[in-house]
Amino acid sequence: xxxxxxxxxxxxxxxxxxxxxxxxxxxxxxxxxxxxxxxxxxxxxxxxxxxxxxxxxxxxxxxxxxxxxxxxxxxxxxxxxxxxxxxxxxxxxxxxxxxxxxxxxxxxxxxxxxxxxxxxxxxx
Amino acid sequence: xxxxxxxxxxxxxxxxxxxxxxxxxxxxxxxxxxxxxxxxxxxxxxxxxxxxxxxxxxxxxxxxxxxxxxxxxxxxxxxxxxxxxxxxxxxxxxxxxxxxxxxxxxxxxxxxxxxxxxxxxxxxxxxxxxxxxxxxxxxxxxxxxxxxxxxxxxxxxxxxxxxxxxxxxxxxxxxxxxxxxxxxxxxxxxxxxxxxxxxxxxxxxxxxxxxxxxxxxxxxxxxxxxxxxxxxxxxxxxxxxxxxxxxxxxxxxxxxxxxxxxxxxxxxxxx
Numbered sequence: 001x002x003x004x005x006x007x008x009x010x011x012x013x014x015x016x017x018x019x020x021x022x023x024x025x026x027x028x029x030x031x032x033x034x035x036x037x038x039x040x041x042x043x044x045x046x047x048x049x050x051x052x053x054x055x056x057x058x059x060x061x062x063x064x065x066x067x068x069x070x071x072x073x074x075x076x077x078x079x080x081x082x083x084x085x086x087x088x089x090x091x092x093x094x095x096x097x098x099x100x101x102x103x104x105x106x107x108x109x110x111x112x113x114x115x116x117x118x119x120x121x122x123x124x
Numbered sequence: 125x126x127x128x129x130x131x132x133x134x135x136x137x138x139x140x141x142x143x144x145x146x147x148x149x150x151x152x153x154x155x156x157x158x159x160x161x162x163x164x165x166x167x168x169x170x171x172x173x174x175x176x177x178x179x180x181x182x183x184x185x186x187x188x189x190x191x192x193x194x195x196x197x198x199x200x201x202x203x204x205x206x207x208x209x210x211x212x213x214x215x216x217x218x219x220x221x222x223x224x225x226x227x228x229x230x231x232x233x234x235x236x237x238x239x240x241x242x243x244x245x246x247x248x249x250x251x252x253x254x255x256x257x258x259x260x261x262x263x264x265x266x267x268x269x270x271x272x273x274x275x276x277x278x279x280x281x282x283x284x285x286x287x288x289x290x291x292x293x294x295x296x297x298x299x300x301x302x303x304x305x306x307x308x309x310x311x312x313x314x315x316x317x318x319x320x321x322x323x324x325x326x327x328x329x330x331x332x333x334x335x336x337x338x339x340x341x342x343x344x345x346x347x348x349x350x351x352x353x354x355x356x357x358x359x360x361x362x363x364x365x366x367x368x369x370x371x372x373x374x375x376x377x378x379x380x381x382x383x384x385x386x387x388x389x390x391x392x393x394x395x
Contacts, residue, residue: 031318032318032319034315035315035316035318035319036315036319038315039315039316039319045275046275049275050275051275051276052275052276052277053276055275055276056276106314106315107315109308109311109312109314110311110312110313110314110315110316111312112308112311112312113308113309113311113312113313114312115275116272116274116275116305116308117140117144119273119274119275120136120140120271120272120273121136121140123273124131124132124133124135124136124272124273
């Protein structure tokens with residue numbers, strides 16, 4: 001009896017309630033933030049006249065920083081509203097994948113675009 | 125230190141900005157054209173719609189049936205079986221009718237298959253035509269001169285692509301012609317479109333997702349709410365899907381989630 005009870009309890013925990021549209025909404029929000037930040041980082045690094053590797057490092061640094069802020073804000077919201085603080089997967093499919101991997105190629109290309117644009121506008 | 129090359133500052137106003145502007149405008153236009161095309165072919169037959177919703181219902185049932193007690197589980201199971209049987213019979217009849225008219229069984233020639241093929245083709249056309257047009261325009265108008273300096277070095281391999289039409293062997297690849305600004309825009313403008321067309325259109329896209337399977341699907345993870353159900357040209361027929369659903373519902377290993385809930389709650393709190 002005890003084992004089956006444990007079984008179904010763990011099953012309840014496993015089948016955490018993640019509602020598809022909500023997750024989609026969150027990921028579109030994150031994509032929006034990523035788009036905006038990549039453009040802004042591109043403009044700043046163009047204005048600062050960063051060149052070659054320095055520019056990419058600048059991008060990586062601020063991109064990670066933004067992701068950290070997103071993570072922290074979600075985390076604090078969860079801690080405030082739920083007792084259980086390991087609920088990040090209820091709102092996003094996975095922390096690393098959603099914040100770093102999915103939008104990366106898109107963000108870096110738009111960063112390069114804004115970077116080259118502002119760089120040439122200022123240089124010439 | 126004298127600079128390697130001095131570019132006319134007027135270049136940026138007369139080449140770079142116009143190219144970006146035109147590309148952004150083309151992107152927005154393409155988006156609205158796509159919406160119009162999709163809206164045109166959005167008409168769904170009543171029967172198809174009914175079948176789709178039924179299959180969606182079956183999926184929802186399979187996923188959530190553990191919240192039902194055994195009595196209502198059985199009742200729902202029976203109802204679903206009855207409905208599925210009915211629909212399959214209807215579909216059979218329809219196929220027979222069709223079969224007497226024509227013997228074609230090639231999926232390419234089925235009306236539904238052709239429709240979805242057309243949709244995919246229209247989407248692709250809406251993507252490719254403007255791109256070739258813009259590329260031709262850029263190549264024709266702004267060929268043969270250096271426009272800008274990239275802030276990062278590239279290997280010599282890119283020379284043929286990015287310095288297209290400039291006959292200097294030793295010039296650093298940093299200096300590029302207008303076609304490379306086109307490429308950079310092509311890749312980088314996606315997020316600009318997203319920012320410009322964001323609010324209402326995302327929802328539209330989600331509604332339209334029945335027609336296109338775009339890259340966002342794997343990122344969103346679970347799309348198990350029956351809306352996403354779609355018929356691809358080469359995919360299984362509705363009848364097959366419904367027969368599968370019958371099998372699936374038959375083999376559910378049903379167990380009520382709230383069995384012995386009192387005991388489990390007491391155990392959980394160590395009473």
